[in-house]
Amino acid sequence: MGKQQKLNILGLMSGTSGDGIDGALVKFESGVPPALLWHESMIFPKKIQDRIKHLMVRCNAQQLAQASTFISELYSQAVEVFRKKHSDLIDLLAAHGQTLAHVPSPAIWEDKTVFGSLQALNPGYLAERTGLSVASDFRSRDMAAGGQGAPLVPFGDLCFFGSIPGDSVILNIGGIANITVIRHGKEPFVEAAFDTGPGNMLIDQLAYEASNGRKAYDSDGAIAFSGKTNGDLLESLLQDPYFAQLPPKSTGREQFGVQRLKEIRDDWKNKISTANLMSTLLDLTVDSIVLALKSFVLPFGDVARLVISGGGALNKELIRRLNFRIPAKCEVEFSDAYGIPTLAREAMGFAALGNALILGIPANIPVATGARKKVLLGSLTPGSNLKDLLLNSILTFEPTP
């Protein structure tokens, strides 16, 4: 493992929702815990969001070639916007790119096993536009080692939450909810990391549909609070085989998205009010999280705390129910309490991946991705600041055996 020098790394990511770019500048320094200097988001105008969503569904090789420079241009613009607001020196960009496709299961093409995860970005383009060195392509090496190339965020969780005493579960409630389980042996380590099931995806979509598009989410969980959960429906939803499936596992929009809500609403038309359905779906999120803890985490040992991040942390009713249902010994806390703003966690995670590349530390977590072994993640594209970066860091690099 290489020695840490002082490096300011800007993690950059844009999620599968395609709605904007999050940036978080993290200072990594020898002997000091990594520190968030700032975080920012650049929301895309509606037209750009639409174009990105369209590319995910329908595009050819030419358009995809163009999409890479398009996304690179958007990332460059985000860096420019962020730099105007903050004067801190940036040593390195660690950029995820825009996921346009992710096919977790391998396929066979002409006797070759193929995986598929496409993060549109041309690192050379971003390096030229910003003048900064770029770390990128974090997924593909894990896939070459038999993994799914995802999730990548557990390494950052270990980096930012690993020093908290006692075992912790880091819960992110985005569209999908996922957890990272951090235990302490000789050193802190990730015991498991996987998607628990739906996060906000179904409840946001219901809020949107029920308000005819005026609401993007159920603010504070007020609608759910006003409703009463339908036990039969909840029971049937919890029968989804995903919840019983052993980790590592991941799920997505295909399984718990618009289409699923449509099926539920079609089945229960006139038999359930919006408030009761909202309450039921909120319980589905809460119960599937609790189920994951009870099935796949607590059997291996108690945990001292559940640390919540993601947009779902703002849903008061969700947090209230979660608090009520998890074991009393486990504290429910928010990531902000540990210096990790709820909305900065993922971008910070990419900063941690960039730092790992520079130090030569393998950053995939095999129990999370399913890879056969730990491998170094990412490519480095030299910007005009490369010499300093190398002198500061790669000189101390020691490769993995």
Add this chain to the structure above:
Amino acid sequence: MGKQQKLNILGLMSGTSGDGIDGALVKFESGVPPALLWHESMIFPKKIQDRIKHLMVRCNAQQLAQASTFISELYSQAVEVFRKKHSDLIDLLAAHGQTLAHVPSPAIWEDKTVFGSLQALNPGYLAERTGLSVASDFRSRDMAAGGQGAPLVPFGDLCFFGSIPGDSVILNIGGIANITVIRHGKEPFVEAAFDTGPGNMLIDQLAYEASNGRKAYDSDGAIAFSGKTNGDLLESLLQDPYFAQLPPKSTGREQFGVQRLKEIRDDWKNKISTANLMSTLLDLTVDSIVLALKSFVLPFGDVARLVISGGGALNKELIRRLNFRIPAKCEVEFSDAYGIPTLAREAMGFAALGNALILGIPANIPVATGARKKVLLGSLTPGSNLKDLLLNSILTFEPTP
């Protein structure tokens, strides 16, 4: 400019024809001209060729994600096959990837100028499978500097032919013919590099069609030799505005491919024999090369030699006519005479690009690509041999201002 240490770099490329992977291992050493150690080709089975061609025409984001690991797997296999035949140590792979799309003209997407050149390859995947460090993504930074990201081979030409005394034109006759003009100032430099027009594309296609698919090309130019050029047709073909267009410029399959031949044959049905048409099309290749020399090269000074590489070098009748028509002062030679086997030139060019990345030398040629300035090309993905590679090379890196 950094100092050259000893590095063996394996250039790897697969052309737009999608028929296989060429590899050339080049030794770069301080104070010694770069030397080709070996070159090899791995031809894809027909099914794989078909799949690659299909991807160029029709695919979506998911398939493209999978295509990247598919191509990476093919590149890994090629490296394995080549290594079994040759025991030389490889320090670095310099891999172009498989071009699936190249859109030379910029487009506008939501007020952003987008370029498009897609070379399918996951460098992390290749690094993991081979254990070797990988240089890749050579085009995108030139595009960010306003260039077309192509041609890339002139840098290699300068590297391998620049030390020959006197000004030279390096001519490659592939499907399309292109030239690199090397002059000598204080140091050798590339004065221009562009596509002159059709190379073998039209004559190969005619040989294929006239033989009902039994012949892939006109062997030794025998059919053309037996025919007589139709002056009217040749004259009309030479009116194509491409030939008068000022460089930098590039052309391709769209302009001088199957469709163009079909148009010509439809227009001249029953009015011209196959042999006469072959002779005429061969003259089109020869005359467009000579025209390019006379219009865009010789006005800036004589050249001592024309150095020919590419499959067209094997067409005796083509070479005979070319010899006949270029100025007497200009020697016609083959690249083999300079230690550059005709079929290794492009892969060697990528080895040269890999070396340039390691040394921190900008390798785009603005007069060729149209870029506003010289920029460093490529990304580096560390393999398990990274430490040695860095100690051998990047330590001496000095960034461009």
